[in-house]
Amino acid sequence: xxxxxxxxxxxxxxxxxxxxxxxxxxxxxxxxxxxxxxxxxxxxxxxxxxxxxxxxxxxxxxxxxxxxxxxxxxxxxxxxxxxxxxxxxxxxxxxxxxxxxxxxxxxxxxxxxxxxxxxxxxxxxxxxxxxxxxxxxxxxxxxxxxxxxxxxxxxxxxxxxxxxxxxxxxxxxxxxxxxxxxxxxxxxxxxxxxxxxxxxxxxxxxxxxxxxxxxxxxxxxxxxxxxxxxxxxxxxxxxxxxxxxxxxxxxxxxxxxxxxxxxxxxxxxxxxxxxxxxxxxxxxxxxxxxxxxxxxxxxxxxxxxxxxxxxxxxxxxxxxxxxxxxxxxxxxxxxxxxxxxxxxxxxxxxxxxxxxxxxxxxxxxxxxxxxxxxxxxxxxxxxxxxxxxxxxxxxxxxxxxxxxxxxxxxxxxxxxxxxxxxxxxxxxxxxxxxxxxxxxxxxxxxxxxxxxxxxxxxxxxxxxxxxxxxxxxxxxxxxxxxx
Amino acid sequence: xxxxxxxxxxxxxxxxxxxxxxxxxxxxxxxxxxxxxxxxxxxxxxxxxxxxxxxxxxxxxxxxxxxxxxxxxxxxxxxxxxxxxxxxxxxxxxxxxxxxxxxxxxxxxxxxxxxxxxxxxxxxxxxxxxxxxxxxxxxxxxxxxxxxxxxxxxxxxxxxxxxxxxxxxxxxxxxxxxxxxxxxxx
Numbered sequence: 001x002x003x004x005x006x007x008x009x010x011x012x013x014x015x016x017x018x019x020x021x022x023x024x025x026x027x028x029x030x031x032x033x034x035x036x037x038x039x040x041x042x043x044x045x046x047x048x049x050x051x052x053x054x055x056x057x058x059x060x061x062x063x064x065x066x067x068x069x070x071x072x073x074x075x076x077x078x079x080x081x082x083x084x085x086x087x088x089x090x091x092x093x094x095x096x097x098x099x100x101x102x103x104x105x106x107x108x109x110x111x112x113x114x115x116x117x118x119x120x121x122x123x124x125x126x127x128x129x130x131x132x133x134x135x136x137x138x139x140x141x142x143x144x145x146x147x148x149x150x151x152x153x154x155x156x157x158x159x160x161x162x163x164x165x166x167x168x169x170x171x172x173x174x175x176x177x178x179x180x181x182x183x184x185x186x187x188x189x190x191x192x193x194x195x196x197x198x199x200x201x202x203x204x205x206x207x208x209x210x211x212x213x214x215x216x217x218x219x220x221x222x223x224x225x226x227x228x229x230x231x232x233x234x235x236x237x238x239x240x241x242x243x244x245x246x247x248x249x250x251x252x253x254x255x256x257x258x259x260x261x262x263x264x265x266x267x268x269x270x271x272x273x274x275x276x277x278x279x280x281x282x283x284x285x286x287x288x289x290x291x292x293x294x295x296x297x298x299x300x301x302x303x304x305x306x307x308x309x310x311x312x313x314x315x316x317x318x319x320x321x322x323x324x325x326x327x328x329x330x331x332x333x334x335x336x337x338x339x340x341x342x343x344x345x346x347x348x349x350x351x352x353x354x355x356x357x358x359x360x361x362x363x364x365x366x367x368x369x370x371x372x373x374x375x376x377x378x379x380x381x382x383x384x385x386x387x388x389x390x391x392x393x394x395x396x397x398x399x400x401x402x403x404x405x406x407x408x409x410x411x412x413x414x415x416x417x418x419x420x421x422x423x424x425x426x427x428x429x430x431x432x433x434x435x436x437x438x439x440x441x442x443x444x445x446x447x448x449x450x451x452x453x454x455x456x457x458x459x460x461x462x463x464x465x466x467x468x469x470x471x472x473x474x475x476x477x478x479x480x481x482x483x
Numbered sequence: 484x485x486x487x488x489x490x491x492x493x494x495x496x497x498x499x500x501x502x503x504x505x506x507x508x509x510x511x512x513x514x515x516x517x518x519x520x521x522x523x524x525x526x527x528x529x530x531x532x533x534x535x536x537x538x539x540x541x542x543x544x545x546x547x548x549x550x551x552x553x554x555x556x557x558x559x560x561x562x563x564x565x566x567x568x569x570x571x572x573x574x575x576x577x578x579x580x581x582x583x584x585x586x587x588x589x590x591x592x593x594x595x596x597x598x599x600x601x602x603x604x605x606x607x608x609x610x611x612x613x614x615x616x617x618x619x620x621x622x623x624x625x626x627x628x629x630x631x632x633x634x635x636x637x638x639x640x641x642x643x644x645x646x647x648x649x650x651x652x653x654x655x656x657x658x659x660x661x662x663x664x665x666x667x668x669x
Contacts, residue, residue, distance in 0.1 A: 030526060030632035155561060163565035165574050167586035175593040182597060186604040194527075198630040217614035220621075221629050222637075223510075223536055225611040226528035231541035232607035239551070239596045239603075250589055453632075454527035461507030461529055 023116055023455045025299045030453045033300060037447045038198050040295055042208075048294070049442060056434040063428010066421050067142055075145035077421040084404045084416040089143035091396040092426050094251055094272075096136035096433075097177065098392060101244055101273070102280025103129025104184055107191070108240035111233075117308060119451035120301045123195075124291070124441070125284045126188040131436040132283070133181045135429040140174075169253035176250035183243060187236050190229070193219050194450040248272040255399070261342035262403030265330070271323035275395060278316035278362070281309050282388035289382055291441055300447055303376050310375040313388065317366035320395075324359060338408055350415065351402045358398050361391025494619040494667045495639040496650040497626070498659025503529050506634040509657040510535040513636060516653065520642040524626070524635040543606050550602025551595045558594035562587040623665045 024033065070077050080087045103125040110118040141150045153174045157163050164171050197219035200212040219225070249269035256268040285306065292301045331343040347355045365387040374380040406413045440446065457463050500506040503525065510523050514537040523532060533539070563581075566572070571579040577586060608614065620626050620637065629635055636659060638650050647664060654662040 034526075034631045157565070157570075161570060162572075163570050165572065166562040166566055166590060167574060167577055167583060169589075172589035172593075175590045179593040179597040179600075183600040186600050190604060190607065194630065198526075201627040201630045213616065217608065218616045218618060219613065219630075220618060221524045221526060222522040223525065223529070223532045224522050224538070225613075226525070227533055227538060228541045228543050228607045228610045230528050231543040232547075232603040235544060235547050236600060236603050239599050242592070243596045246589070246592060253589075450527045450630075454530075459503055459527060459529070461503045461531055461535070463502075463504055 021302075021304045022457075023120070023302075023304075024452060025302050028299050028456075030456060030458070033447075033452055033456075034198060034449055036295075036297070036300065037445045037449045037452075038195075038202055040441065040446065041199060041443050042202065042204070045442065049438060053435060053438045056431045056438065059431030060428055060435045061431075063425055063431055066425040066428055067138070069421060070142060070145055070425070071147055073145075075143075077419060079416055079418045079422050081414055081416065083407065083412055083414050084401060086404065087401050087416050088418055088422040088426060089139045090254075090400050091393070092429060093136050093139040093143075094396045094400075095279070095393045096132045096139075096429065097251055098248065098272075098276035098279045098396075099283045100129040100132035100136065100180070100184070100280065101248060101276035102284045103127070103132075104180070104187070104240050104244040105277050105280065106284075107187055108237040108244060111237040112241055115308075116455045117305050119448055119455050120305050121284060121288060121309070121447075122451070123188075123191065123448040124288060124437075124446045125280075126184060126191070127440045127444070127446075128283060128287060128437060129184050129280075130181070130188060131433050131440075132280075133177065133184065134436070135433050137177065137181065138429060138432075140177075169250065169257050172250045173254055176247045180243060180247045183236070183240055187240060190232060190236065191448055191451070192444065193217060194221065194229075195445040195448060197221065198449055199445065245273055248276040260403055260407055261336070261338040262346065262399065264339075265327060267323055267326060267330070271320065271327075274316045274319040274323065275362075275392060278313060278320055278366075279388060279392035281313050281316070282385040282392070285309055285313075285381055285385040286389060287437060289378060289385075291446060293378075295441075295446075297447065300452060306381060307372075307375045310369045310381060310384075313384070314366050314369040317362055317388070321359075321363035324363065341406070342403055345406050346398060346402050349402065349406065351398070351405070354394050354402065355398050358391050358394035361387040362395060365391070491666045493640050493647060493664040495637045496645070496647075496654055496662060496664055497620075497623060497635055497637045498651075498654035498657075498662035499625060500634040500636065500659060503634065505658050506636065507532065507535050509636055509654075509659060512657045513638065513653075516644070518638055518642050518644055520639040520645075522637050524620075524629045524637060526630055526632055526634075541610075543603070543610060546606050547599050547602045550606075551599035554594040554596070554598025555591055557598065558591040559587070561594075562590060619665055619667050622668045623663075625661070 078088065080089075103122070106118050106125045107122045110122075140153065141147055152158050152164075155164055155166070155171070155174075193216060196212050196216035200209065200216045203209040203212055249272065252268035252272035255263040256265060258264060288301060289306070292298065328343050328347075331339045334340075347359075365384050368374045368380060368384055374384075401416050405416060453459055498509075500509060506523055506525060507529060510532065513521055514535065523529075523536065525532075566583065566587075567579050567581075573579060577583050625633065626635060636654060636657075638645060638654070644650075651662045651664060
């Protein structure tokens with residue numbers, strides 16, 4: 001007996017010394033989570049929603065007006081000129097495509113790396129991806145002002161049996177973006193099916209029963225169904241992982257394969273991908289933090305979730321900062337006078353304000369996230385996210401427009417000034433984006449309920465419950481404490 | 484069930500379980516009993532349930548591979564036939580023969596992914612016999628909670644070991660609550 005008392009301290013496994021924080025706080029039950037998330041589309045439409053969609057819908061409508069004005073008048077209504085043939089159109093396109101990267105990263109790469117916290121945010125991030133890619137897709141369609149020529153993008157023999165050039169990065173881009181959008185839609189909808197079945201089974205109204213019933217496709221949640229479903233989900237994640245990395249790489253090839261100083265660099269693919277993930281996570285936080293507060297999702301989207309997303313922003317922001325610096329260094333070290341000039345012009349030329357805004361917003365501001373207190377404060381998290389959103393737009397403007405304004409011969413230099421149509425078309429796409437997101441949170445479950453259920457402790461078939469899970473009101477105020 | 488319905492042939496026996504762990508252990512017992520036409524229903528995929536049910540790995544992956552290979556071939560044909568045969572055009576000084584293939588990789592990759600994704604998406608529904616909007620289980624009211632927090636085992640009447648009283652008793656024996664028969668409704 002004495003022997004056991006004096007024996008060396010027992011080796012406690014690391015997982016027991018450092019237990020993982022629970023993914024859903026306050027020991028919530030499956031029913032509680034289901035009621036919380038499914039309750040949002042079922043509840044009466046709140047007043048703020050009508051006000052919000054009234055504002056964003058008006059902005060979107062004005063954006064659509066600007067697009068029609070462009071189509072009926074011609075590209076002269078934009079500020080594009082020679083030499084700046086690509087300006088706001090491409091800037092906005094790449095900006096929105098970049099925003100779209102967080103969704104697939106969360107749903108695919110984090111699934112493969114078994115980051116279970118993804119379950120709380122993947123649905124809304126994927127929805128955001130789709131809406132961002134829709135906004136992006138507007139610009140290639142309208143940028144020549146002749147939308148009836150948009151079918152020239154398709155791989156069909158256009159006039160005189162001349163096929164598009166499959167060796168062109170622009171053609172790669174068409175395939176990359178359309179594949180990305182299609183795969184994102186399929187992935188998103190596949191994930192939605194079990195939750196649509198939840199809404200179907202809970203629906204009170206006849207319209208809800210019919211609409212959710214059709215969309216749920218008769219899902220019954222049998223393990224013989226889950227078996228194939230999980231395999232499909234896993235493989236979609238597996239093929240989306242290289243896809244998400246390829247899309248922005250391909251977008252960057254549009255520039256990197258040209259000979260323009262400031263564009264012609266091999267660092268572009270990883271730099272663009274890191275930037276896209278960076279901007280995407282910032283947009284996820286920008287949208288989710290208000291949604292979390294409004295719908296009291298604090299137990300599902302916890303501070304730990306926000307914390308890890310802030311860390312991803314810090315990481316990718318630092319990669320982006322490294323890329324900015326390395327570009328500058330290589331311009332110096334490469335000893336190409338045009339390249340050197342392009343970078344000096346970038347930071348000290350007429351558009352210095354855009355470059356320094358970019359650098360401040362994308363590199364300096366995210367460094368705040370080294371401090372834990374800043375990662376767990378709504379004000380700082382939202383502030384930095386907003387900085388990153390703006391900074392990533394400036395990044396594209398800086399790379400595309402500034403490089404075009406002053407290339408080789410000073411005689412062919414020029415300046416670019418956006419017109420009101422340029423600006424309002426971009427603002428209009430923000431309106432379209434937020435409108436679609438508002439519709440999404442109103443009518444569809446914004447958190448993947450079935451996936452959150454599967455990460456609860458009670459979902460483990462070998463789990464022995466230490467105490468019966470709470471079912472509701474008793475711990476309601478604990479949730480509020482996090483607000 | 485009404486008296487009229489009770490005269491009809493049953494579709495299946497059903498029993499409810501309260502936790503994933505109970506369902507898991509009950510599934511092992513149903514498997515060991517030798518039932519073949521049965522399923523467990525849960526609000527989320529349960530880890531290890533395939534083993535507990537005696538099911539193997541889903542073979543969907545092989546089908547998706549075929550889809551992906553079709554996509555790859557489509558891309559190769561789409562690129563080489565016009566660029567090398569129908570309308571060879573020298574751009575960027577690149578060759579028009581096989582050695583231009585590096586410039587074709589991006590589209591080959593994208594179409595491989597696209598076709599795989601379509602196969603995965605449609606494959607999962609074809610293998611699951613969905614969409615199917617009408618099913619006897621939907622008529623059983625408690626079953627609606629399967630998309631919330633309830634767990635069920637359903638043993639179908641087509642199973643050779645099925646018997647109206649025996650199977651219901653067996654489901655109660657393995658821990659099921661409110662074991663009952665459900666009928667094909669019309």
